Amino acid sequence: MPASIRIQREDFDVAVETAALTQGRPDVGAVVAFTGFCRDEDGRLSALELEHYPGMAEAELARIVSDAEARWPLCGVTIIHRFGAIRPGEQIVLVLTAASHRRAAFEAAEFLMDYLKTRAPFWKREHLADGRIGAWVEAAAKDDDAAARWERP
Structure with a gap:
């Protein structure tokens, strides 16, 4: 079953x-x-x-999924990432991994999220409660550290 990868404004x-x-x-x-x-x-x-570069973002997500499928025996993957203005409490991203056995599903989901946080071309800007528009959010070192553990020698 081919992976379902969608980038959309709607929930x-x-x-x-x-x-x-x-x-x-x-x-x-x-x-x-x-x-x-x-x-x-x-x-x-x-x-x-949240903003993204259409075409480029989907291609990068497809590469990340392909890498996961090469590492684990998956039955299917769904990734949905939203863009636009997302309010507190609203969903931003969904990663579903299906496998015959739980370990593959768990590990693949964690791998996909680690790489989504570090490699997927999405940009985030804060809109503050006082009405000001904040800065673009920088990548967190902890996210890079999490993704680094999946690198192969």
């Missing part, structure tokens, strides 16, 4: 996406779902603005 339904990934698939023994949400950063944010 998503985790249950609907999980059903689509597993329907008619008796080989699926485990699905791991990661849903990322926008935080309010202790009341400081009113929204997080």
Whole structure:
């Protein structure tokens, strides 16, 4: 089953996406779902603005998924990443991994999220609760460290 990769403005339904990934698939023994949400950063944010480079972002996500599929015996993958203004409490990203066994599903989901945080071409800008537009968010060193553990010698 080819991976489903979507970058969209609209929200998503985790249950609907999980059903689509597993329907008619008796080989699926485990699905791991990661849903990322926008935080309010202790009341400081009113929204997080996400931008991407169309075409380039989808191609990079496809490369990341291809790498995961080469590492683990996956039955399917779904990645949905939203763009636009995302308010605190709203969903930003969904990663679903399906496999015959749980370990592959768990590890692949973690790998995909680590690489989404570091390699996917998305830019985030904070919109502050006081009405000001904040800075573009810099990549966090902890995200680079998390992704580095997956590098092969």
